Amino acid sequence: xxxxxxxxxxxxxxxxxxxxxxxxxxxxxxxxxxxxxxxxxxxxxxxxxxxxxxxxxxxxxxxxxxxxxxxxxxxxxxxxxxxxxxxxxxxxxxxxxxxxxxxxxxxxxxxxxxxxxxxxxxxxxxxxxxxxxxxxxxxxxxxxxxxxxxxxxxxxxxxxxxxxxxxxxxxxxxxxxxxxxxxxxxxxxxxxxxxxxxxxxxxxxxxxxxxxxxxxxxxxxxxxxxxxxxxxxxxxxxxxxxxxxxxxxxxxxxxxxxxxxxxxxxxxxxxxxxxxxxxxxxxxxxxxxxxxxxxxxxxxxxxxxxxxxxxxxxxxxxxxx
Numbered sequence: 001x002x003x004x005x006x007x008x009x010x011x012x013x014x015x016x017x018x019x020x021x022x023x024x025x026x027x028x029x030x031x032x033x034x035x036x037x038x039x040x041x042x043x044x045x046x047x048x049x050x051x052x053x054x055x056x057x058x059x060x061x062x063x064x065x066x067x068x069x070x071x072x073x074x075x076x077x078x079x080x081x082x083x084x085x086x087x088x089x090x091x092x093x094x095x096x097x098x099x100x101x102x103x104x105x106x107x108x109x110x111x112x113x114x115x116x117x118x119x120x121x122x123x124x125x126x127x128x129x130x131x132x133x134x135x136x137x138x139x140x141x142x143x144x145x146x147x148x149x150x151x152x153x154x155x156x157x158x159x160x161x162x163x164x165x166x167x168x169x170x171x172x173x174x175x176x177x178x179x180x181x182x183x184x185x186x187x188x189x190x191x192x193x194x195x196x197x198x199x200x201x202x203x204x205x206x207x208x209x210x211x212x213x214x215x216x217x218x219x220x221x222x223x224x225x226x227x228x229x230x231x232x233x234x235x236x237x238x239x240x241x242x243x244x245x246x247x248x249x250x251x252x253x254x255x256x257x258x259x260x261x262x263x264x265x266x267x268x269x270x271x272x273x274x275x276x277x278x279x280x281x282x283x284x285x286x287x288x289x290x291x292x293x294x295x296x297x298x299x300x301x302x303x304x305x306x307x308x309x310x311x312x313x314x315x316x317x318x319x320x321x
């Protein structure tokens with residue numbers, strides 16, 4: 001089957017993440033059901049459906065179903081990728097998706113947490129580090145220590161949730177103060193660590209080994225849940241949402257990825273160059289990193305409008321004193 005072959009291709013040859021593969025599979029199955037009029041289309045029917053009129057009908061259908069312009073564009077991008085795959089294998093002559101008019105998307109700037117809110121959390125939980133000996137045996141101590149380390153690593157390094165989960169004990173090099181991270185496309189990158197984070201990771205590893213009653217090896221997961229199991233996506237999500245809940249001065253989306261946006265924006269505000277931020281975040285191209293320049297520009301605009309005397313007065317002529 002064409003779709004099954006393509007999914008295997010993006011899994012193995014292109015090394016797409018499991019989440020991306022799942023999204024592609026769902027979209028392609030939806031189009032296959034559309035082409036097959038309610039049931040999965042055969043290869044011949046699917047190939048015959050990869051034409052302008054059918055694709056336009058599909059696009060209109062998912063828009064009428066209430067999908068956002070961003071999601072509609074994602075569907076079209078997935079179908080375009082399938083068409084390119086078929087062209088390379090001589091089963092399609094041209095890419096019909098290119099002829100479609102795509103819905104316009106409103107440019108969405110990355111959301112960020114207020115620096116004061118993140119700093120307040122790290123300051124309020126510093127006792128977990130400084131009073132380790134006194135608290136080590138206390139109930140829920142390691143759970144709180146784990147939560148703090150999840151926030152610290154995400155905020156200080158800007159790594160993705162999946163990268164955090166994939167960290168191993170051997171990923172941490174305290175001597176060189178480096179964290180080796182396996183990113184998208186199985187690409188490794190080394191991220192420098194501040195001294196305080198090195199101390200925090202070392203303390204956490206000591207706490208885990210003491211609780212488990214045995215030494216851990218390089219291939220063991222670096223971070224464990226409070227029950228001693230390896231981290232999983234929803235655990236990390238719950239930690240971030242729990243830490244930055246209502247009352248912390250943070251509105252909008254609360255997710256691990258927002259911490260990634262936050263440190264990238266702060267680094268740019270502090271004068272870090274785009275190429276350095278690109279390497280830190282593990283972006284494949286500089287274009288993905290440049291979005292943070294827009295966020296910084298928006299911040300500057302807000303400061304200007306709230307502080308500049310002419311801006312506060314609406315830019316009217318006359319004496320501002």
